[in-house]
Amino acid sequence: MSKLSLTTALTAILIVMAWLATPGISRAAINVESPPCNPYDFGEVEVGNSSSITLTISNQGELLWARINVEWKSGSSGDFTTEPPCPCETMLVLNGGVDVLEIIYTPSEPGISLATLLVSISDLFTNEVLSVVEIELSGGVEAKADPEIEIDIRPFSKRNRINLKSRGVVLVAALTDEDFDASTIDPKTVTFAGAKPVRWQVRDVNRDGHKDMLFLFKTQDLVELNEESTEATLAGETTDGQIFHGVDAVNIVPRRLGWSRHSLAPPKHSAIVSTWGKIRAE
Numbered sequence: 696m697s698k699l700s701l702t703t704a705l706t707a708i709l710i711v712m713a714w715l716a717t718p719g720i721s722r723a724a725i726n727v728e729s730p731p732c733n734p735y736d737f738g739e740v741e742v743g744n745s746s747s748i749t750l751t752i753s754n755q756g757e758l759l760w761a762r763i764n765v766e767w768k769s770g771s772s773g774d775f776t777t778e779p780p781c782p783c784e785t786m787l788v789l790n791g792g793v794d795v796l797e798i799i800y801t802p803s804e805p806g807i808s809l810a811t812l813l814v815s816i817s818d819l820f821t822n823e824v825l826s827v828v829e830i831e832l833s834g835g836v837e838a839k840a841d842p843e844i845e846i847d848i849r850p851f852s853k854r855n856r857i858n859l860k861s862r863g864v865v866l867v868a869a870l871t872d873e874d875f876d877a878s879t880i881d882p883k884t885v886t887f888a889g890a891k892p893v894r895w896q897v898r899d900v901n902r903d904g905h906k907d908m909l910f911l912f913k914t915q916d917l918v919e920l921n922e923e924s925t926e927a928t929l930a931g932e933t934t935d936g937q938i939f940h941g942v943d944a945v946n947i948v949p950r951r952l953g954w955s956r957h958s959l960a961p962p963k964h965s966a967i968v969s970t971w972g973k974i975r976a977e
């Protein structure tokens with residue numbers, strides 16, 4: 696080893712020894728950037744979408760090597776994640792250096808989500824914990840409580856008659872208004888009087904210029920209706936998880952009361968198909 700490189704090595708050792716000998720060594724700084732605030736609220740993010748911030752951990756004090764440990768104190772599962780994933784491998788930050796951690800919020804359902812990320816900084820050489828910072832995270836908005844929407848049972852009839860002994864079908868429209876966009880309904884979540892829809896389509900049922908959603912149910916599936924029923928409920932969720940319900944009057948047709956044998960006969964399957972086909976063709 697040359698005299699110069701030996702001198703350089705000795706100097707480095709002396710510097711390290713000086714660091715180790717420094718009492719009450721100052722702390723590394725932790726900064727949350729973009730935007731710089733703690734707690735941090737991601738606000739409203741659509742279910743399935745993501746928003747992220749960058750946690751910047753910088754060693755700007757007098758510490759030579761900072762050892763950073765990051766772990767979830769709460770809320771580790773589900774909506775909040777980090778990149779790299781936590782609990783993270785120990786990060787080492789040299790004096791003057793920085794390391795970054797991305798915090799990602801991906802809401803899985805409507806509502807408020809909370810989490811706390813725990814960042815601890817210690818001296819690599821002495822293991823002394825110098826600083827512990829809790830990053831409090833929140834996201835989402837309060838879910839609206841089951842709003843009532845406007846529905847229209849048998850949209851082309853004001854009497855809303857339902858013959859529970861029929862093997863026919865019942866059309867029910869979920870209508871769009873200024874507070875609700877019926878075209879966002881997830882049809883697979885919809886029930887009407889205990890029945891699941893067998894078909895559905897987006898169309899402007901009441902011709903107000905706004906798309907509604909029209910559902911077709913088999914009458915024999917309306918298990919929650921009986922001859923005493925005066926109203927029926929359509930309920931479901933939108934594609935982003937907002938639950939809703941709507942109520943409309945029904946006029947249950949009494950069995951065999953004033954009906955001919957002909958009218959009690961169940962319609963043929965082909966008649967059901969042609970009814971829906973006619974609507975689809977419009």
Ligand SMILES: [Ca+2]
Nearest residue numbers: 848849850852
């Ligand atoms: Ca009606």
Ligand SMILES: [Ca+2]
Nearest residue numbers: 899901903905
């Ligand atoms: Ca409409």
